[in-house]
Amino acid sequence: MVRLLAQAKRKYEWVWNKDQRLREYREKEKAIYRAKYNDSAFRTKERARQQRYRHTNPDKVAEWMDKRRKLVAQVNDGTVGDNYAELMNEYRVCPYCSVKLTSSNKSLDHMEPISKGGIHSSSNIIVCCSTCNGKKHNKDFTTWIDSLPAFNRNVSTRAWEAKKNAAVGQMGLRLNF
Numbered sequence: 107m108v109r110l111l112a113q114a115k116r117k118y119e120w121v122w123n124k125d126q127r128l129r130e131y132r133e134k135e136k137a138i139y140r141a142k143y144n145d146s147a148f149r150t151k152e153r154a155r156q157q158r159y160r161h162t163n164p165d166k167v168a169e170w171m172d173k174r175r176k177l178v179a180q181v182n183d184g185t186v187g188d189n190y191a192e193l194m195n196e197y198r199v200c201p202y203c204s205v206k207l208t209s210s211n212k213s214l215d216h217m218e219p220i221s222k223g224g225i226h227s228s229s230n231i232i233v234c235c236s237t238c239n240g241k242k243h244n245k246d247f248t249t250w251i252d253s254l255p256a257f258n259r260n261v262s263t264r265a266w267e268a269k270k271n272a273a274v275g276q277m278g279l280r281l282n283f
């Protein structure tokens with residue numbers, strides 16, 4: 107009887123902790139992937155695999171783009187379109203890694219990701235290199251800048267504050283560095 111009870115308790119706990127186990131499993135998988143990603147050969151292969159996927163699944167890509175477009179439209183305050191050229195030329199180097207910005211590596215980053223409640227506004231947009239934009243992905247701003255060298259962390263924090271303090275629709279302070 108005691109054994110049966112213990113068995114029932116174990117089973118109950120196992121079911122109860124399912125979400126926790128799933129989270130732990132995902133975290134472990136992510137850590138393994140991150141470790142692999144440090145290898146440049148793996149990165150090259152992985153990029154090719156992703157490119158292949160996009161090429162063979164254009165419908166999935168279109169669906170994703172459509173979803174993204176709708177999401178952005180919902181939180182668009184119109185200031186990005188109005189200030190597009192200015193935003194694209196706000197910095198000459200990437201604030202996140204100091205690499206020189208050119209027409210081919212420039213991208214606009216939502217400092218606070220749309221998926222985490224950020225808005226599509228000039229107060230939340232910064233120009234940066236596409237490599238950093240890809241690495242940042244949907245990390246929230248504070249988590250992301252914690253991983254940067256002190257200099258870039260300071261520059262990014264100042265840019266963030268200047269933009270957040272500027273009135274909506276007005277460009278933040280120009281920080282040339």
Ligand SMILES: [Zn+2]
Nearest residue numbers: 200203235238
């Ligand atoms: Zn960068």
